[in-house]
Amino acid sequence: MVINIEGLDFAYGAGKQTVPVLKNINLTFPEGQITAIIGQTGSGKSTLVQQLNALLKPTAGEVHIGDHTVTNKTKEKALTPIRAEVGMVFQFPESQLFAPTVIEDVMYGPKNFGATDEEAKQAAEKALAKVGFDTSLYDQSPFNLSGGQMRRVALAGVLAMNPQTMVFDEPAAGLDPQGQAELLDLLRTLRDEGKTIVLISHQMEQVLALANQVVVMKDGQVAAHEPVEELFARPQSWFADQHLDLPETIAFQKEMEKQGFVFDHLAKTVDDLAKQLAGQLDSAKLTGQRSDQAGSQAQTGGPHHE
Template identity: 50%
Template sequence: MSFTYQAGTPFAGDGLKDVTTTIKDGSYTAIIGHTGSGKSTLLQHLNALLKPTTGTVTIGDRVITNETNNKNLKPIRQQVGMVFQFAENQLFEQTVAKDIAFGPENFGMASAEAEKQAAAMVDLVGLPQDVLEKSPFDLSGGQMRRVAIAGVLAMKPTVLVLDEPTAGLDPAGRNDMMKMFQRLHEKQGMTIVLVTHQMDDVADYADHVLVMDEGHLIKEGTPREIFQNEQWLENHQLGLPKTAAMARDLTKQGFRFDPLPLTTDELADQLAKQIGGGAHD
């Protein structure tokens, strides 16, 4: 599948070039790459916000081509929920309840049912019920973002697509947000697709990684496969997770790691064995 911006005009530019991959149902897939590598362009094909210039995108049992009619895409938009960067900028209703209920009502849900759904979604994203009758613009930035995510979840998607969902949040807020997505993945079996510059989040949560560069998919695999070659990462303007970088620095003090730990738990386990057994110099 390929995508060209402003195809057929003098301003045409390649967005994606011959990308072929499969995102498995129930997986937690991270998409990484430097700015301008094609990550967000790829995301927008996952619910047909963009359609491929050549090739096909298969979403469930629907095959999307350049000729696909826009009128019949509602079921896909409901199945694949998109959370854009700074999602709180999309809030517009007078109350939190109305904002969350807007999407379901737009897709044909009765108002009373949509209100119940809004109350349930507020719980799901970790907000108190008393926010329902407040204006979303009276909430903190982190709370506003949760409201926006609740509005996407109210559509009952089976796939949640996240474009830098923690951008601008403090470390505690970022951590809370990522744990919330992990709960959705584990407890509801939701397929997660995450675009991020945070390599720690890739190591901690993803089970599959796609690496984009200049519109090409240049590598895919497990986090361990992606992070095993530091020089390759550096060549593509990517870094190691902090834990892996720390372990690499500890090797200079005589510690040995096999495999290179990607998470704090892995690092702690290997250090405990070495310190307890006197394995380092």
């Protein structure tokens, strides 16, 4: 399912007291890819993603979500089916838990979209298994769980509806490192299943590791929209202008380039970076013979690792 935004403007409020937030947005979210949205707080990221499942309707312009078109005039009733197709995981989604037991909470979504109790239960169990939730806790109250477990239940609550597209608003915020790693794995799995994923994140490492393409928001406008490799190839000063950081590996790479090193591609992981660096250093250096020219030598001919 492709989501396509055409000429979208959005303002909060009505009448005289409107606050314009989004201005002239044109974007396409390709099927089966992970699109990351980055930008300062207040740049309009969350407002933008709320257009994707029609929680907000555009003030002007159109949003095409699969076969649905949402404009300013679309009736509220026509919007509900869209939410079955585009799942939305809000920031700190554990605050939406309400049911007496974990399993009931996860069943809530499927049941709203017409599943029978039996179907909903199956969907819920499948979703809970996917987020690695312990089977023995299904009948626990969600309010007795740890923060990390609550997050899993909330995620499962959206997964259980089996939406074609999923939107995540800073899903890893407040998770421990292991929880974050597991979450990233989950996003990859979902992508590999062919789901379209939209991810808001402040962690550039996450964006680098996951995203196919990146949308950079600034003051309610799209400042950049391109493949992740192209984006991070931009100069450091551009990122400073957007008040964004570079991922650590790439920041390091760029510093090394200033010292005369030349890399053939952006390092996505520490491992990748280490391999590329090793390729740059000549064997003489590695055997311990100090070479005074090594630093200033622009080495391009070293063995290339992938």
